[in-house]
Amino acid sequence: MLPYDFLKFWSETMFAPRALLQRKYEAFKILLEYDSQALDLIADLEELFYGRKLVDRNQADCLRKQLSSAVSGMIRELQKMHPYKFRDLTEAFNRIDEYGQRAMLLPEPDYGPPYTVPLATAGECPDLAGGKAANLGRVHALGYTEALPGFVVTANAFQAFVKHNDLRSKINERLCRMEAGNVRLLSSLTLELQELFLNGEVPDHVASEIRRGLSVYLDGNGRLAVRSSALAEDSEISFAGQYASELDIHPEDVLEAYKRVLAGKYCPRAVSYRISHGLTDDDTAMAVLIVPMIDARSSGVVYSMDPDCLSRDSVGIYGVSGLGASLVDGSVIPVKGSLYRGKKPRLVSECSFDRSVLPDEEILVRLAECALKLEEQFGCPQDMEWAVDHKGQFHILQTRPLQQEPEGRKAEKGPLAAMPVLDGLERAAGGAGCGEIYFAGSGEEIARIPEGAIVVTPALKPSLLSFSAKMNGVLSLTGSRASHFSSVAREMGIPVLVGDVADRFEKGQIVTVDGAAGAVYEGCVKDVLTRSCSEAQISPRVLELYEGMIPALVHLNLVDPQGENFSPAGCESFHDLVRYCHEMAVQEMFSLVDKRGLGMGRAKKLQTDLPLVVYLLDLDMGIDPRMTKKKVIGPESVVCAPMQAFWKGLSDERVVWPEEMTHVDWDEFDRMSAGIFSKDSKLLASYGLLAEDYLHLLIRFGYHFSEVDSLCGDMPGQNYVKFRFKGGGAGFDNRVLRLDFISRVLVHYGFETEIRGDMLDGFSSRLDRSETSRQLTVLGYLMAVTRMMDMRMENEAQLETEFKGFISAMEGING
Known part of the structure; x- marks a missing residue:
């Protein structure tokens, strides 16, 4: 903290308190804007970090930079409110920001040779x-x-x-x-x-x-x-x-x-x-x-482990004439040959195939042998792409791990009570899914696939890949297990069946697709769905990608404002800093005015029928601007939204106020020379700081006082009500009973409360304008009806009766 900042703060505290109040309020408003930004960004990051939203990792870094800027802004404004008290926040921010930057760093790519x-x-x-x-x-x-x-x-x-x-x-x-x-x-x-x-x-x-x-x-x-x-x-x-x-x-x-x-x-x-x-x-x-480039007579893929033929483990060879593009893009149904797995593969005679398309038996056996050897060498079943040229020589174009359904999907299942409406379809991808039939024949229809649909399509086109996350199943006229789409569907657990599905279903019809049995059932068949284990899972890599960022950015450690770690040194993440800054800012506003009425020199007296002495200071559009030159104003001149809501409850016509007694701070009045000061003295009065959507109010009722600090505007994320109630003229036990009553009422209306001795604190936040106004009205009426309650409150049974009566009365006010 610069000496100049401290000297300015000190001089304003001593000689220009009203200017200090105004500056604190302006900084507070800006801080709340940064607070809303920061919480929105934290929520956005959590969507990424926990896999609820799948985006490129660069978005996380962009959000981190924005969050860093918002948190920095909160700290800057909080230090304006009190430079000396929050000087350690800068060091805490730099520490966390550096950690966050390191968590985001990726290795520098190598752009040197070899090329x-x-x-x-x-x-x-x-x-x-x-x-x-x-x-x-x-x-x-x-x-x-x-x-x-x-x-x-x-x-x-x-x-x-x-x-x-x-x-x-x-x-x-x-x-x-x-x-x-x-x-x-x-x-x-x-x-x-x-x-x-x-x-x-x-x-x-x-x-x-x-x-x-x-x-x-x-x-x-x-x-x-x-x-x-x-x-x-x-x-x-x-x-x-x-x-x-x-x-x-x-x-x-x-x-x-x-x-x-x-x-x-x-x-x-x-x-x-x-x-x-x-x-x-x-x-x-x-x-x-x-x-x-191979001038292919025929081409296709080999699956070194393919259970499709007669449900046996076999080698599956899929092929088409010429180049294999039509095979992998799912636009044709390929010819398929199956061979028994073993040192010397041999054809499965029960699975016939068109010998005019596939190579001769000798090459098929060699293809199967090659795929099995590669499976052994690579340590997993292989998906091998091949081509046979016009000289009869075959070529290996690529090989990769074969995408298979998880073991749970391949296990044998018991018979089902339901009868399929269509069965015997080729199983291109396992799993099970239920949803409404949707026909996707054109590119335009594919782009409109609704969430959870069972898609009926003429071919397993690559364009379907972009919308695969929306599908619960696919039924296709053409294609096969060898298509690219089927390979991806198996990774994602989307059932895909191929066969005569034309004119078998109506749009919107609810069906269950059983990828394991090659069947389609009417409606959602629970037994099929629960045995499939086909729920889409977030890739573990998504979670691993972000796990190092969570501690520095979104994890919240500061959960208890009364905890020992609730300090700049205890902040370990940006979320902690946001929590700390917001809490400290509200506390700073909550302590704006003390019993000396510091800074209230130009306040206007509120003329009211209630036996209260209240002075109001307008910070920003809290009082009708036409009243600028007036020293005394009526409640109708107050345009501050939270004050209007609070006053609605406080001045409710059903409250009976004693005419002979003005409610000032009698404890303070007795202490100060037995009445030398007038009851209208600002030293004994209640005070309010007003803005269009902000209220800070200190009310003195006899031998107790209450404070209300609230923001009530159009931004729910910024709204809050903070309340404190302390003291009383009766004995301690009576005062505690009153606090118990107040606490029960506040909790009923959505507040969090804490009682320490004869003091109660209540807090509520992040509600919309209407709900926040309702809570302020509750507070106003609560202050009115409890001002002398400690004198008459004697037992728990009485508390219960008073509570029910209050709730009933509040319903009348809200109505």
Whole structure:
């Protein structure tokens, strides 16, 4: 604290108390605005941290910066209210802010060489080559001649592209606004990002490495496939169908194709998928795989463990003529062959297939053998993509862990009492779901999929991926387990069935989809749903991503204002600082006026029929401006909303006031020279500080006093009522009975209360204007009817009678 600040505060306290009151009030109002901002930001962060809202991690950092600014503002205004008392808050803020910044820090990305690596060694450097290329690199290292040649443009090259084109701040600015599932916003923001990449320039040192790779690792003339290989792709998180591949590319066009694959990192469904799995933008930096283009006679995928045929563990081979794009995009029903698992796989004769599409039996056996060996080498069942060229040679295009339903979904279940309305459908993804039928045939209809729908669609299109979180199940005319959508659905527990579902259902019809049995039931069948274990789960990575941020930002440690840790030193988070600053600010306002009436020199006397001496000081629009030059005003000239509400209860016509006695502080009056001072003296009177939506009132009733401090405006988050009641002329036990009565009434109307000795404190906050006004009216009436209650209160039974009578009377006032 600067000496000047302290001297100014001290001089105002001594010589300009009214100016100090005005300044405190102005600082208090600003502090409450920051308080509302801070609490909203804390709530927003909690939505992220606990997985209730899925957004890019950059949004958390943007919110942290805003929260830091709001908390800093609260501290600044609180120090204006009392510079010396709160000087330690700055140090506490700096400590917590630094901790919060450290929790948000991510490793600096590497944008240095190498910018290319040969595919044959990509398995040794997955952080450079990405998941798809690293897996193929391991296939190379295992000696499979079927693996394609080629090279990888590394994730470092992606970071070099971002740095060269000065894109990082532009990317982050858009990422901090992205939310999984908000397709319209995602589409807009990702389109902007894709344009940035497409308009960017490949750095010369990266471009030269790509050209060198074409001549060193490929023949330099043949057509190319330029494929995504993002970090984390084709791992336990598949990213199936999320990214783009560029096929049949001429070597001269490879740089433009490379940029298109980089831009594909920011397609809406890929960003939404990444966010939903708790991955950052750098976690999925885009490496790019460049391999020769295969002129495929047939192609498809192999599942090294596929229970679809006769419910046996078998190897499933799915295939189509030509390229496999129509297979993985779910637009066709592929031909499928099944082979028994074993050292020498053999065809399952019960599962027939079209031999004109799939390769001959010898190649099918070799494909199955290869998939089983890769399963053994990788340590888990594999989803292997293959192609057979016109020379009859097969090629391994990629391999990744096979996405399977959790064990609970695969367990054998007992028979169901319900009869299906449709069964025998192909099981593309397990689980179970109930919901209303919704037909999604066009892109426009897909974009309108309602929450919890059972979607009926002509094909398992990749465009469905963006809306998968809304679906409770999918019924499709075409597609298979081998489609990208089915792979993602299995991760998410969404049941997907394929078959003749046309003209079988009506829009809005409620059905249950059983992905385990390949059946659809009328209505919601509880036995199917409870046995499926298909509830969508938040990815543990989402929670892990933010767990280090919770202690410094949103965790609340200061729960008890009377606790020993309720101090700047006890603050361990921004939430603690918000709590501390708000409590201290209210306390500062609550102690604005003491018995000396400090700062009330220009107050106006309130002319009232009640036997009270009250002086009011207008801080800001609390009194009708036409009364500026008046020294005495009536209640009708008070425009302060909380004072109006309080006065409504205090002046209720049913209250009987003794005409012969003016209610001043008789204890103080007796102490001060036995009546030398007039009863109208400001030293003995009640005081009120008023603004349009603020009231600070000290009322003296005989030998007790009460204080009311309240903000009552249009911002519920800022509203509060703080109340204190102390003293009395009767014995201690009688005074305590009165306090018990007051406490019961206040608790009934939503206050928290605490009694210490013969003093009661009550507090209520964050109610709307109407409810806050109602509480103030209760307080006003309570003050009126309890002013002499300690003299007549003798036992608990009397307290109960008084309580019931008060509640009944209040209903009349509120009515």
